[in-house]
Amino acid sequence: xRVEKGNVLFIILIAVALFGALSYAVxxxxxxxxxxxxxxxAGLYADEILxxxxxxxxxxxxxxxxxxxxxxxxxxxxxxxxxxxAFEHVSCADTxxxxxxxxxxxxxxxxxxxxxxxxxYSANSTYALPYIQSGYQxxxxxxxxxxxxxxxxxxxxxxxxxAINRSVGVSNDDGDVFEEDNTAASIAFVGNFAAAPVxxxxxxxxxxxxGKPVYCRKSSSGTYxxxxxxxxR
Numbered sequence: 592x593r594v595e596k597g598n599v600l601f602i603i604l605i606a607v608a609l610f611g612a613l614s615y616a617v618x619x620x621x622x623x624x625x626x627x628x629x630x631x632x633a634g635l636y637a638d639e640i641l642x643x644x645x646x647x648x649x650x651x652x653x654x655x656x657x658x659x660x661x662x663x664x665x666x667x668x669x670x671x672x673x674x675x676x677a678f679e680h681v682s683c684a685d686t687x688x689x690x691x692x693x694x695x696x697x698x699x700x701x702x703x704x705x706x707x708x709x710x711x712y713s714a715n716s717t718y719a720l721p722y723i724q725s726g727y728q729x730x731x732x733x734x735x736x737x738x739x740x741x742x743x744x745x746x747x748x749x750x751x752x753x754a755i756n757r758s759v760g761v762s763n764d765d766g767d768v769f770e771e772d773n774t775a776a777s778i779a780f781v782g783n784f785a786a787a788p789v790x791x792x793x794x795x796x797x798x799x800x801x802g803k804p805v806y807c808r809k810s811s812s813g814t815y816x817x818x819x820x821x822x823x824r
Contacts, residue, residue, distance in 0.1 A: 629750065636707035637754035643701065643721070644742050644805065644819040650696030651740075651821055654688075659695075661740065661822055662782050663688045666723040668700045678723060680782035703744055712746040712814065717777075720745075723821070726778030726785045727793045731802030733823035738785045740822035743777060745814065752807035752815040761806045762799045769799060770809040784824070793818060 651664060665683035668675050668691060672683075682688045690696035702719040712718055722743045729739050747755070752768050755761075763769065771793065778785055793800070793808075800806050804820040 633750040633754040725780040737824040744817040747815040755807040768809040
């Protein structure tokens with residue numbers, strides 16, 4: 592009887608040991624898989640942003656080919672007038688000038704996937720907003736004295752920012768994104784551009800962004816920002 596009890600106890604101990612080993616293996620596997628999935632997800636969110644930015648660029652090209660001037664382009668995201676007035680100007684009254692309208696660019700406005708963004712900045716007015724701005728000149732792109740029309744997305748997460756740069760062939764720093772020292776305020780595009788010569792420039796800090804029409808940067812404030820040239824001037 593004692594032998595049988597001893598055998599049962601021995602079997603139980605073996606089962607406990609095997610269960611512990613199995614639990615450890617599963618946990619490690621899940622951690623490893625989670626890391627891979629996180630990187631894959633970052634790549635998917637990066638692709639979403641790049642695809643959206645490209646669709647805006649193509650819509651603009653179609654509109655300008657039909658005779659819409661760069662100053663008449665309208666990026667109002669809802670009804671005109673009213674609603675979000677960040678990008679409203681008089682040319683928005685004609686729907687053929689509206690990028691986010693079937694009569695204009697033929698694409699639909701959509702906010703940026705919040706999973707690609709740093710939620711710590713969710714209260715900011717530009718959070719999840721594809722921000723169209725006209726206050727910066729990009730070094731190595733277009734006329735060196737004129738500002739470009741840019742699509743800018745603020746508060747990208749570091750992982751997505753790095754994934755964007757990998758996708759477009761821009762080098763990252765060791766485990767991070769290169770910082771670009773620029774703190775000038777953004778100028779929302781409302782039918783006009785900053786006067787030439789432009790005082791504020793991007794991609795001029797010698798960290799590999801020079802001449803790049805699309806990349807993701809780390810600002811001097813520590814946030815991550817996507818930048819895409821829509822019109823090089």
